[in-house]
């Protein structure tokens with residue numbers, strides 16, 4: 001897969017998308033597009049502020065708009081928000097951009113990674129493995145349908161995950 005133009009990382013909150021994108025930059029020279037960060041920058045607001053003041057639908061539309069702008073990228077890794085692949089139109093846009101890689105992790109692993117942050121409105125106040133497991137189960141069919149490859153990340157370092165991505169085919 002070394003020749004593939006771009007890599008699109010999808011997966012649940014805390015699956016490791018941002019960490020792996022940063023490692024693909026540091027180790028393999030990919031440019032990084034962090035969708036959440038770019039939307040925050042454009043809106044001049046944090047994700048919780050966007051959800052609270054403009055609503056989730058507004059945020060979802062901003063994701064779709066941003067994805068349609070990324071078609072001309074090259075040697076870039078796109079780190080999507082956890083909800084980006086839930087919209088069919090977004091999946092179609094991702095497929096045009098590059099290879100779509102689903103990073104997965106067990107609910108307990110996800111919980112340990114998201115526990116101390118407060119920037120995810122959809123799980124704020126629900127930080128327990130049961131809630132995460134049920135939201136994950138609800139989303140998994142769409143994640144799997146969107147993915148060209150699935151990489152379980154539990155127990156792997158970011159470097160190991162990068163190697164698996166780059167040797168996937």
Ligand code: S3P
Nearest residue numbers: 012013014036081082083120121
């Ligand atoms: C969301 C995931 C978040 C962010 C927003 C909604 C989701 O991104 O886009 O809070 O619906 O799963 P991360 O997966 O980067 O936390």
